[in-house]
Amino acid sequence: MITATNLKILTKISVNVTREIHHSCKVLVIGGGTGGCSMAAKLSNKFDTSPNHVIVLEPSEVHYYQPMFTLIGGGLKKFESSKKPMAAVLPKKAQWIKDSAMSFQPESNKVVTSNGDTIEYQLMIVAMGLQLYWDKIPGLIDGLKNPDSQVCSIYAPETVTEVFKKIERTSKGSAVFTFPNTPVKCPGAPQKIVYLAEDYWSKKNKRNDIEVIYNTSLPVIFGVKKYADALWEVCKTRNIEVNTQTCLTEVKGDDKEAIFVDLKNPDNKFTQKYSFLHVTPPMGPPDILREHTSLTNEAGFLSVDPKTLQHTKYKNIYGLGDCTSTPNSKTMAAIASQSKVLYDNIMNDLAGKKSKSEYNGYASCPLVTAPGKCILAEFDYNLQPRETFPVDQKNEYWAMFIMKKDFFPFLYWNFMLKGRWNGPELIRKCLSIFKFNK
Ligand code: UQ1
Numbered sequence: 438m439i440t441a442t443n444l445k446i447l448t449k450i451s452v453n454v455t456r457e458i459h460h461s462c463k464v465l466v467i468g469g470g471t472g473g474c475s476m477a478a479k480l481s482n483k484f485d486t487s488p489n490h491v492i493v494l495e496p497s498e499v500h501y502y503q504p505m506f507t508l509i510g511g512g513l514k515k516f517e518s519s520k521k522p523m524a525a526v527l528p529k530k531a532q533w534i535k536d537s538a539m540s541f542q543p544e545s546n547k548v549v550t551s552n553g554d555t556i557e558y559q560l561m562i563v564a565m566g567l568q569l570y571w572d573k574i575p576g577l578i579d580g581l582k583n584p585d586s587q588v589c590s591i592y593a594p595e596t597v598t599e600v601f602k603k604i605e606r607t608s609k610g611s612a613v614f615t616f617p618n619t620p621v622k623c624p625g626a627p628q629k630i631v632y633l634a635e636d637y638w639s640k641k642n643k644r645n646d647i648e649v650i651y652n653t654s655l656p657v658i659f660g661v662k663k664y665a666d667a668l669w670e671v672c673k674t675r676n677i678e679v680n681t682q683t684c685l686t687e688v689k690g691d692d693k694e695a696i697f698v699d700l701k702n703p704d705n706k707f708t709q710k711y712s713f714l715h716v717t718p719p720m721g722p723p724d725i726l727r728e729h730t731s732l733t734n735e736a737g738f739l740s741v742d743p744k745t746l747q748h749t750k751y752k753n754i755y756g757l758g759d760c761t762s763t764p765n766s767k768t769m770a771a772i773a774s775q776s777k778v779l780y781d782n783i784m785n786d787l788a789g790k791k792s793k794s795e796y797n798g799y800a801s802c803p804l805v806t807a808p809g810k811c812i813l814a815e816f817d818y819n820l821q822p823r824e825t826f827p828v829d830q831k832n833e834y835w836a837m838f839i840m841k842k843d844f845f846p847f848l849y850w851n852f853m854l855k856g857r858w859n860g861p862e863l864i865r866k867c868l869s870i871f872k873f874n875k
Contacts, residue, residue: 465558469495472564472758478856510600511633580690610712618654770801777859827871
């Protein structure tokens with residue numbers, strides 16, 4: 438007899454049977470973020486038009502230009518300008534499977550998706566980005582959910598739109614900003630939002646009533662000494678208190694209290710009262726990657742050669758962007774440079790050639806210090822400056838701010854996502870004839 442329950446089970450079985458599709462492709466790209474999208478574009482521009490040459494596996498309907506989030510938090514850009522439908526940015530010649538990876542089977546060159554589909558590849562690029570671990574800080578999620586609390590974060594599309602409203606609403610007390618004890622994407626962003634908020638409160642004549650505190654888990658304000666010196670100077674001049682090796686461990690939103698631990702002496706926990714709290718959440722590799730330990734290093738990042746970006750064990754797997762083990766600063770500019778190296782290496786690989794291009798760890802961070810002011814940090818694996826422009830980039834410049842606000846978004850949507858931006862190496866070479874005393 439066919440009962441309603443039986444019918445449900447039958448429908449489910451038949452849906453599952455028809456759903457499990459087998460796909461195969463030349464290159465499978467895991468992730469449609471900055472790295473995945475630009476690599477898919479580069480490769481499908483090169484390959485012929487058959488849709489099965491490049492497959493992109495990405496569950497999200499929306500693609501965000503995340504470098505915009507600091508400016509949105511600072512009230513300088515609209516949220517709408519940071520997003521586009523995924524369908525509009527992924528290359529037309531690639532096949533988009535709107536699903537996520539559930540299981541990696543690198544020995545048989547396959548990935549199984551959450552819907553049960555199997556994708557077989559000749560070569561795979563893993564570009565899954567970072568996962569935000571909001572739940573690692575007790576009380577943080579409740580604080581963020583409560584519209585009356587003064588807890589906010591520029592780090593997610595769901596939270597970034599609240600940040601400026603909360604900055605505007607603050608008129609006295611302690612404004613506290615944090616940096617966690619994990620790798621983060623755009624490590625400059627947690628302090629850019631300090632500078633933008635501080636500038637806003639100064640302009641509104643509220644600054645005498647607000648104490649501005651930046652508590653970072655890192656031992657330094659910035660990893661490259663040249664820019665760190667300049668940033669310490671900015672903080673000193675603007676009376677921003679910076680506490681290094683100070684890590685947020687808990688948020689008590691109802692009492693407006695944040696608990697910190699002194700990483701130099703972990704027994705030393707202290708409570709900080711706040712009237713505004715900006716949190717940079719702990720981050721790490723996506724769970725699904727961490728679970729596949731044959732693909733990762735001890736910390737759960739995709740284990741790749743830092744120069745060639747090829748997997749250390751599986752030679753037909755490559756990685757780029759925030760999910761890999763490369764020790765560069767996790768910025769969009771780094772992905773631009775990596776995408777060129779990866780493209781060369783993959784094309785050589787497919788052509789059976791042994792030669793390899795090498796990534797030098799280039800990363801860059803436009804450190805906005807106020808509306809109209811920006812220090813453009815550029816550096817490599819050795820944390821040595823690698824500047825593009827013939828000026829001393831430790832200084833704050835208006836032109837760098839305009840680049841950050843208007844030029845880079847243009848470059849991103851129109852060139853990088855189409856696979857036509859490889860970072861500023863070529864511009865640096867051309868401008869090197871203008872080297873002044875730097
Ligand atoms: C860059 O290439 C890039 O990617 C589009 C960014 O992302 C937003 C950057 O912030 C920066 C600084 C670069 C580097 C480019 C130049 C011209 C220095």
